[in-house]
Amino acid sequence: MTSILDKFSGNRIEVNEPAPRHLDPSDTGEATPASYSMEVKEVHKTFGSFKVLQGLNLNFQDNAITTVLGPSGTGKSVLIKHLVGLLEPDAGEVAIFGQDLWSMTEQERYDVRKKMGVLFQDGALFGSMNLFDNTAFPLRKHTDKHEDEIQDIVTRRLTEVGLERSWHKYPNEVSGGMRKRAGFARAMVMEPRIVFFDEPDSGLDPVRTSLLNDVILEMHAEHGGTYLLVTHDIRTARKVSDYVGLIWKGKTVHYGPAEEAFEHDDPFVRQFLSGESAGPLGMD
Numbered sequence: 082m083t084s085i086l087d088k089f090s091g092n093r094i095e096v097n098e099p100a101p102r103h104l105d106p107s108d109t110g111e112a113t114p115a116s117y118s119m120e121v122k123e124v125h126k127t128f129g130s131f132k133v134l135q136g137l138n139l140n141f142q143d144n145a146i147t148t149v150l151g152p153s154g155t156g157k158s159v160l161i162k163h164l165v166g167l168l169e170p171d172a173g174e175v176a177i178f179g180q181d182l183w184s185m186t187e188q189e190r191y192d193v194r195k196k197m198g199v200l201f202q203d204g205a206l207f208g209s210m211n212l213f214d215n216t217a218f219p220l221r222k223h224t225d226k227h228e229d230e231i232q233d234i235v236t237r238r239l240t241e242v243g244l245e246r247s248w249h250k251y252p253n254e255v256s257g258g259m260r261k262r263a264g265f266a267r268a269m270v271m272e273p274r275i276v277f278f279d280e281p282d283s284g285l286d287p288v289r290t291s292l293l294n295d296v297i298l299e300m301h302a303e304h305g306g307t308y309l310l311v312t313h314d315i316r317t318a319r320k321v322s323d324y325v326g327l328i329w330k331g332k333t334v335h336y337g338p339a340e341e342a343f344e345h346d347d348p349f350v351r352q353f354l355s356g357e358s359a360g361p362l363g364m365d
């Protein structure tokens with residue numbers, strides 16, 4: 082255990098030693114399949130006549146933060162829905178910890194999902210519950226933990242996201258950034274091995290985005306696991322990513338360590354990551 086200064090409250094809090102950001106310091110990004118917590122193999126998905134995923138391949142390292150970037154409408158949210166098992170591929174395979182999601186029973190898929198946490202765009206909080214009860218909700222619904230233990234877990238998670246003094250407030254009484262942090266605390270109470278963030282920065286100003294990114298990095302350093310962020314915000318990607326995947330028109334156009342992605346000389350990668358209007362990426 083070590084003690085860190087909580088930037089929101091000014092208090093010192095005890096945390097576990099940081100988990101390694103990479104599996105291995107000599108890791109070059111060319112991981113063995115065993116180190117992937119999630120694998121997307123040649124996945125196709127069509128809605129009506131619209132081919133959204135067209136043979137998508139993308140793997141996710143455990144104990145790392147991967148950001149998936151790509152133009153609007155390119156299939157990033159559809160990818161997340163496949164990874165959480167809400168959508169079944171028309172062809173191809175989605176494997177979580179080496180197990181094909183669609184070769185398992187409904188119950189097994191449900192059990193896999195219990196290892197996952199999702200931070201939705203708006204935090205997806207219940208308006209009728211205060212932040213404490215929102216955060217406690219998964220524990221009360223899915224576990225038989227005693228209220229004392231629930232109180233302890235929820236207080237720790239709310240402290241980690243800087244909301245320990247706002248536990249009694251309702252979602253409509255707090256800022257968008259606080260709602261996202263409460264949604265994050267709730268996503269973490271079941272100790273997920275995999276956490277998805279669907280555009281965590283949407284609707285936040287740069288300062289609140291930066292604060293949320295700090296919380297994401299601190300949570301990951303403390304708890305480890307696989308974090309997958311979908312975002313359009315290049316600054317967020319630069320700040321939090323260990324790995325970056327770029328998808329376009331339902332296919333992966335780049336995947337690799339973040340530092341490599343931001344120095345890449347492929348015209349598409351450069352254009353997207355620099356936000357330039359000139360380049361291969363058009364409006365269609």
Ligand SMILES: Nc1ncnc2c1ncn2[C@@H]1O[C@H](COP(=O)(O)OP(=O)(O)OP(=O)(O)O)[C@@H](O)[C@H]1O
Pocket residue numbers: 128133151152153154155156157158159160
């Ligand atoms: N259930 C569905 N039925 C029909 N079309 C869908 C469905 N889900 C997604 N689509 C379509 O698939 C395409 C990709 O959607 P998706 O939400 O994954 O894009 P995205 O990359 O996340 O975009 P954005 O960055 O704007 O959020 C869109 O054209 C969307 O309208």
